[in-house]
Amino acid sequence: MPTFASEAERREILDYFSNRFGIPEKAFEGFCFLLGKRKIWVVRGHPELERLMKQLKFESAGIPLLRTKTSMWKPTTTGLHLFGLHATRNVIDLEGDALQAFLKREAIDGSLPLEPGFVIVRCKGKVLGCGIYGKGRLRSQLPEKRGEPFRGKLYPENL
Amino acid sequence: MHEKMAQTFNRYRDVLPDYEGFLSAVEQPLPVSIRANTLKIDPGPFQGFMRERGYDLKPVEGIEEAFSMQGVESPGATLEYFLGYYQVQGLTSMLPAKVLSPRPGEIILDLCAAPGGKTTHLAQLMGDRGLVVANDFKKERTHVLRSHIDRLGILSVLVCCYSGQAFPLRRKFDRVLLDPPCSAEGTYRVGLAPTRSENPKVARHLVRVQKGLLQQGLAVLRPGGTLVYSTCTYAPEENEAVVNDAVKEGEAELLPISIPFSHSRGLPSWKEESYHPDMVKTVRLYPHQVNSWGFFIAHLRKRS
Numbered sequence: 001m002p003t004f005a006s007e008a009e010r011r012e013i014l015d016y017f018s019n020r021f022g023i024p025e026k027a028f029e030g031f032c033f034l035l036g037k038r039k040i041w042v043v044r045g046h047p048e049l050e051r052l053m054k055q056l057k058f059e060s061a062g063i064p065l066l067r068t069k070t071s072m073w074k075p076t077t078t079g080l081h082l083f084g085l086h087a088t089r090n091v092i093d094l095e096g097d098a099l100q101a102f103l104k105r106e107a108i109d110g111s112l113p114l115e116p117g118f119v120i121v122r123c124k125g126k127v128l129g130c131g132i133y134g135k136g137r138l139r140s141q142l143p144e145k146r147g148e149p150f151r152g153k154l155y156p157e158n159l
Numbered sequence: 160m161h162e163k164m165a166q167t168f169n170r171y172r173d174v175l176p177d178y179e180g181f182l183s184a185v186e187q188p189l190p191v192s193i194r195a196n197t198l199k200i201d202p203g204p205f206q207g208f209m210r211e212r213g214y215d216l217k218p219v220e221g222i223e224e225a226f227s228m229q230g231v232e233s234p235g236a237t238l239e240y241f242l243g244y245y246q247v248q249g250l251t252s253m254l255p256a257k258v259l260s261p262r263p264g265e266i267i268l269d270l271c272a273a274p275g276g277k278t279t280h281l282a283q284l285m286g287d288r289g290l291v292v293a294n295d296f297k298k299e300r301t302h303v304l305r306s307h308i309d310r311l312g313i314l315s316v317l318v319c320c321y322s323g324q325a326f327p328l329r330r331k332f333d334r335v336l337l338d339p340p341c342s343a344e345g346t347y348r349v350g351l352a353p354t355r356s357e358n359p360k361v362a363r364h365l366v367r368v369q370k371g372l373l374q375q376g377l378a379v380l381r382p383g384g385t386l387v388y389s390t391c392t393y394a395p396e397e398n399e400a401v402v403n404d405a406v407k408e409g410e411a412e413l414l415p416i417s418i419p420f421s422h423s424r425g426l427p428s429w430k431e432e433s434y435h436p437d438m439v440k441t442v443r444l445y446p447h448q449v450n451s452w453g454f455f456i457a458h459l460r461k462r463s
Contacts, residue, residue: 048266052292059298059305060305060317078310078312
């Protein structure tokens with residue numbers, strides 16, 4: 001099971017979200033970060049949480065927030081659904097054909113007002129998930145399996 | 160009438176109210192019901208939003224977050240589902256968490272948690288404030304549980320994988336939800352699989368497991384804490400008889416239950432066995448009373 005993030009590690013996570021997406025620290029108040037081998041988790045803070053985690057062996061706590069397998073951290077879809085609504089930077093609203101392409105996991109070509117790297121994709125202000133932008137191309141990072149059932153039968157213009 | 164179903168349910172002919180009405184109800188297909196994820200959107204705006212998206216939702220009287228969903232073939236294959244705005248869940252499956260009534264800040268144990276409909280409902284009822292320990296013996300089943308937690312964006316659930324009957328005693332919980340493996344007769348409707356209760360060996364095994372789980376559930380409950388025991392079966396051997404063991408030994412007392420649907424009381428006796436007089440405080444739900452899964456619910460308090 002992951003271990004609790006130290007103060008320095010917590011600061012690094014908060015700085016990542018602040019610098020990359022403009023998500024304020026306040027959005028994470030009341031939550032704890034746990035560090036695993038390949039993921040960082042976010043869980044609701046509770047006075048008994050630390051003791052409980054020593055008493056029992058857990059498979060997971062809260063939700064995965066970041067994948068840290070590579071040097072470039074990748075935000076999870078589920079984490080962005082919760083915290084991405086506070087984003088002010090590297091976030092883009094899609095509509096029409098571009099939105100359909102994103103949902104179908106197809107690449108979108110064009111110069112977009114985004115920095116290279118992971119970005120947050122929204123539709124009419126609702127966070128859909130993560131994309132990766134670079135060299136004038138935006139690629140969807142929506143989870144392949146989770147999104148499969150609804151792909152191709154969407155009417156996102158009504159979202 | 161489907162012959163197999165008539166055979167299964169015939170032994171309840173004398174104790175089940177309006178038996179013919181019951182048989183007629185189980186021949187009907189199960190309607191789709193969903194639970195709005197109030198951690199993301201309130202029920203009113205949810206209904207409006209879904210209407211704009213072209214979905215026909217009808218509110219369920221008595222459960223604010225529940226809706227019946229019509230005209231959708233695959234309610235688990237919509238964008239709104241992916242975004243975590245709702246959970247597909249049987250109406251009666253929503254009741255155990257409502258009866259347990261967890262409060263923000265409490266520490267709750269869901270002893271047999273997968274696939275997670277009730278676990279996520281518990282967290283939702285607490286406003287995602289507190290801790291819900293979601294345990295399931297089978298690790299592969301916790302993958303489904305975790306996918307629901309992720310999709311619904313719930314931050315207060317911790318998942319573990321102990322044998323429920325040997326769950327560690329070093330932590331006491333404020334409340335426990337126990338929805339153990341059962342013969343699932345309540346899910347036996349047209350087009351759905353037959354139950355496991357016809358195999359006597361399986362039925363006996365289930366009862367042993369259920370009794371062991373209830374014993375352990377009470378053991379990890381703090382004195383004065385409450386436990387909800389629920390199954391989706393009609394079999395008194397798996398319901399009243401299991402609860403009776405805990406009540407007659409004085410370890411726990413039965414509490415009254417308030418249900419927003421038409422329902423029946425628990426059985427005071429079955430075959431040659433008489434149960435504790437308080438067993439009438441337990442609740443039986445049949446599909447001709449509420450158009451959903453058949454269910455049994457008991458609400459217990461551990462004596463101090």
